Amino acid sequence: xxxxxxxxxxxxxxxxxxxxxxxxxxxxxxxxxxxxxxxxxxxxxxxxxxxxxxxxxxxxxxxxxxxxxxxxxxxxxxxxxxxxxxxxxxxxxxxxxxxxxxxxxxxxxxxxx
Numbered sequence: 001x002x003x004x005x006x007x008x009x010x011x012x013x014x015x016x017x018x019x020x021x022x023x024x025x026x027x028x029x030x031x032x033x034x035x036x037x038x039x040x041x042x043x044x045x046x047x048x049x050x051x052x053x054x055x056x057x058x059x060x061x062x063x064x065x066x067x068x069x070x071x072x073x074x075x076x077x078x079x080x081x082x083x084x085x086x087x088x089x090x091x092x093x094x095x096x097x098x099x100x101x102x103x104x105x106x107x108x109x110x111x112x113x
Contacts, residue, residue: 012096020100034089037082
């Protein structure tokens with residue numbers, strides 16, 4: 001876009017939200033899997049409707065009180081995979097935010113000087 005090769009550090013800073021000193025660029029490669037799984041979750045009500053009409057026994061909307069899919073939920077693996085993927089992305093985002101914050105702190109002049 002800018003016809004300039006960016007270092008990994010510069011690219012990570014571009015991915016930060018503007019309020020954190022970045023450009024707010026969305027990294028499509030890191031969000032595509034989550035978007036795919038989220039689209040599946042968005043379809044669960046439609047799948048449930050078809051399931052009830054055709055008596056398939058998928059039970060896609062069966063969850064316990066904590067929101068964990070019941071053992072009879074046919075989409076249990078997909079939903080657990082989504083949770084793990086989002087959790088990993090959250091941890092990665094926290095690490096990037098922390099690293100960027102520490103980088104800014106290291107560049108600030110010390111009170112001693």
